[in-house]
Amino acid sequence: MTSPDIHALTGAYALDAVAGVERADFERHLAECESCAQEVQELRETAARLALAATETPPPDLKNQVLAQIREVRQLPPDTTVVPLRRRSVAQRLTTVAAAVFFVATVGLGVVVVRQNNQLDNTRAQATQLEQILKAPDGELLTLEGSGGDTGSMKVAVSRQQDKMLLLSGDLASAPDGRDYQLWTLAGGKASSRGLLEPAHGDITYEVGDLGDADVVAITVEPDGGSPQPTGDPAMSAELPTA
Amino acid sequence: MGDRARRLRSARTDPANDAGELLQRVARGDEAAFAQLYDLLIGPVFGMVRRIVRDPAQSEEVVQEVMVELWRSAAKFSPERGSATTWAMTLAHRRAVDRVRSAQAAADRDDMVGRRDAGRPFDEVSEQVTARLEQEQVRRCLNTLTDLQRESVVLAYYGGRTYREVGELLSTPLGTIKTRLRDGLIRLRDCLGVA
Numbered sequence: 377m378t379s380p381d382i383h384a385l386t387g388a389y390a391l392d393a394v395a396g397v398e399r400a401d402f403e404r405h406l407a408e409c410e411s412c413a414q415e416v417q418e419l420r421e422t423a424a425r426l427a428l429a430a431t432e433t434p435p436p437d438l439k440n441q442v443l444a445q446i447r448e449v450r451q452l453p454p455d456t457t458v459v460p461l462r463r464r465s466v467a468q469r470l471t472t473v474a475a476a477v478f479f480v481a482t483v484g485l486g487v488v489v490v491r492q493n494n495q496l497d498n499t500r501a502q503a504t505q506l507e508q509i510l511k512a513p514d515g516e517l518l519t520l521e522g523s524g525g526d527t528g529s530m531k532v533a534v535s536r537q538q539d540k541m542l543l544l545s546g547d548l549a550s551a552p553d554g555r556d557y558q559l560w561t562l563a564g565g566k567a568s569s570r571g572l573l574e575p576a577h578g579d580i581t582y583e584v585g586d587l588g589d590a591d592v593v594a595i596t597v598e599p600d601g602g603s604p605q606p607t608g609d610p611a612m613s614a615e616l617p618t619a
Numbered sequence: 620m621g622d623r624a625r626r627l628r629s630a631r632t633d634p635a636n637d638a639g640e641l642l643q644r645v646a647r648g649d650e651a652a653f654a655q656l657y658d659l660l661i662g663p664v665f666g667m668v669r670r671i672v673r674d675p676a677q678s679e680e681v682v683q684e685v686m687v688e689l690w691r692s693a694a695k696f697s698p699e700r701g702s703a704t705t706w707a708m709t710l711a712h713r714r715a716v717d718r719v720r721s722a723q724a725a726a727d728r729d730d731m732v733g734r735r736d737a738g739r740p741f742d743e744v745s746e747q748v749t750a751r752l753e754q755e756q757v758r759r760c761l762n763t764l765t766d767l768q769r770e771s772v773v774l775a776y777y778g779g780r781t782y783r784e785v786g787e788l789l790s791t792p793l794g795t796i797k798t799r800l801r802d803g804l805i806r807l808r809d810c811l812g813v814a
Contacts, residue, residue, distance in 0.1 A: 381794070381797075384794075384797040384798055384801055385797060385801075386801055387797065387798075387800035387801030387802070387803065387804045387805070388775065388781075388782040388796075388797055388800045388801070390804060391712075391772065391775040391776050391782075391800060391804070392712050392713055392716045392775075392779075393775040393780060393781050393782040393785065393800065394781065394782065395720065395781045395783075417700065417701050417705075418808055418813060419801075419804045419805070419808060420701065420705050420708075420709050421701060421702060421705045421808070421813045422804050422807050422808040422811060422813045423708070423709075423712070423776055423804065424702075424704055424705040424708035424709065425753070425757055425807075425811050425813065426667070426757060426772075426776050426777070427663040427664070427666070427667040427708040427711070427712065428663045428704070428708075428750070428753045428757075429663075429750075429753050429754040429756075429757035429758070430663060430666035430667045430670055430754075430777065431662035431663045431665075431666045431750035431753070431754070432662060432665050432666035432669060433662065433665075434661050434662070434665040434679075434682065435679065438661070438665075438679065438682065438683070439654075439657055439658075439661070441683060442657060442683055442686045442687060443650070443653075443654060443657070445683065445687050446650065446653060446686075446687055446690040446691075447650075449687055449690060449691050450691075451646070451648060451690065451691055451692075451693065451694060452691055452692050452694055452695060453694060454646070454694040454695065
């Protein structure tokens, strides 16, 4: 994303009002645009004043709780190296998108309900299905990740030989009001819809066949009912191993 | 550059400078310095997080996370890149926003509440004199913004909304919201004498 328009995002970014892949894009832009970084810093100093103006007195016992907690927490070392940001293709970029909409604590089997008929009855069926894919000679377990350390992940078991993959979700939160999660596979940048994902409670997995040439799997947030082509922010994605 | 640096420095209030010094001591594992830093920052962190998260129990959780994170990552702070207070508030705001953007939390919140509050960002009058002065100055400067600039900034910062959500709430095209947020903050920056 190199449109001149991107500079206008400094304000929204300083207010944490940019989400998903757009945020990742803008952060890459910031790494290369010194004047933008300077402006963001000044606007953040400004935004911090909004916090100072919101000052409220906290509950008195909070301090002791925090002081007790820090005694258990090891401090991080200072930054000594700077990791350069790589330029990425659109497909690669999809793999590093932010996943603020996901609130996934662990990789544990979780919570995707699918509106179509892909629901499995129980965890045993799930495990069997997973085992089948993973015991294929080219069976692989991938992680769908959002950017940032605390956004969680989702597992995908995939076998090109079997031409299918199995998605295992952790705590996939509900889509925002009026939105749905939609699953896509991308082949050479061309997206095909693989259905809507609706989180609820229960251990459910989602199987997708006919992978064809798909090289990327992605989940986006779309208007209710889904879209013919992805329009929303990709919330999670991963590159698939080549056939 | 020298000029700008000087202005930036002089614009910083004393507490901010204190925060920078304390944070550097905290980075070396100084628990007493952390206790002082806590006293300095807890008011704004708590007030801002509560405004965004709203649910009292969840707000407290986020505030605790934020304070512990300040302890944990104190060594990552570098004074050349801005003030310690800003660094802390940026971290706190990001955490609060992450919390409410987990979709479940978003569903629990009432959109209309956010919208109604947009016009009057300060419900409570702070007891502390310095906080009240700060509040007064920010209120005065917010009033120099156009209505759309002010509403956008308030919804984004205190409401924790993305600019896309702000666009929907205010029925305004996204390009306009982006510009209003930027122009609004720049006007606020100049009025507050941040740079």
